[in-house]
Amino acid sequence: MFYEPARRNHGLPHNPLKAIVAPRPIGWISTLSEDGVANLAPYSFFNLVSEGPDIVMFSSDGQKHSVTNIMATGAFVCNLATRSLMEAVNLSSKPIPADESEFELTGLTAAPSRLVKPPRVAASPCALECVWIETIDLRDRHGENTGRLITFGEVVGVHIDDDYIENGLVRTEKLQSLARGGYFDYSWVDNVRSLPRPT
Numbered sequence: 284m285f286y287e288p289a290r291r292n293h294g295l296p297h298n299p300l301k302a303i304v305a306p307r308p309i310g311w312i313s314t315l316s317e318d319g320v321a322n323l324a325p326y327s328f329f330n331l332v333s334e335g336p337d338i339v340m341f342s343s344d345g346q347k348h349s350v351t352n353i354m355a356t357g358a359f360v361c362n363l364a365t366r367s368l369m370e371a372v373n374l375s376s377k378p379i380p381a382d383e384s385e386f387e388l389t390g391l392t393a394a395p396s397r398l399v400k401p402p403r404v405a406a407s408p409c410a411l412e413c414v415w416i417e418t419i420d421l422r423d424r425h426g427e428n429t430g431r432l433i434t435f436g437e438v439v440g441v442h443i444d445d446d447y448i449e450n451g452l453v454r455t456e457k458l459q460s461l462a463r464g465g466y467f468d469y470s471w472v473d474n475v476r477s478l479p480r481p482t
């Protein structure tokens with residue numbers, strides 16, 4: 284089959300694109316509101332986009348609480364979503380008022396960060412403390428703003444649970460990093476093969 288997204292002529296019950304661009308890593312973003320309320324939400328339009336400087340990005344469909352908080356406070360934390368935390372990750376996506384915390388909703392414990400104010404998820408084995416760089420309104424091919432807000436942050440601190448480091452390497456398959464697919468699908472990494480690059 285072939286379809287053109289602008290024509291929405293795929294003929295399928297749901298848009299298949301996110302099942303094709305899958306698995307996508309999940310940025311489980313914790314922030315603090317101006318009033319000090321700890322917010323937590325998963326974003327699968329998320330990735331590491333630069334190394335040295337280490338820069339991550341996530342894309343928000345409109346100005347959700349995470350973006351508002353980051354713009355107000357200048358910082359966020361990307362917690363690693365893992366298989367064992369899948370239910371909590373999913374629950375933290377529930378739309379709740381800005382003055383309520385997803386930490387309370389999920390029962391997750393917040394641990395202090397070292398270099399930024401937003402807390403991290405204590406149960407998550409890895410966390411990236413980030414300082415806000417900028418948020419841009421993504422434009423389409425006609426130059427029109429889309430209202431999809433892409434936030435970039437520089438990683439200034441990295442937490443890794445030592446249990447997941449073996450012979451100096453972080454074992455992704457042991458972490459069972461969680462990813463998003465299409466529809467309501469999740470998957471996780473439990474199988475890794477190493478192949479050195481050709482020289």
Ligand SMILES: Cc1cc2nc3c(=O)[nH]c(=O)nc-3n(C[C@H](O)[C@H](O)[C@H](O)COP(=O)(O)O)c2cc1C
Nearest residue numbers: 324325326327328342343344347348349376377378
């Ligand atoms: C696994 C998962 C991934 C998600 N990815 C995104 C995303 O990339 N962009 C987005 O705008 N919403 C995404 N959502 C929905 C947000 O998590 C949801 O709207 C949430 O309430 C936003 O919270 P906030 O307002 O506290 O920032 C995702 C939801 C789930 C369950």
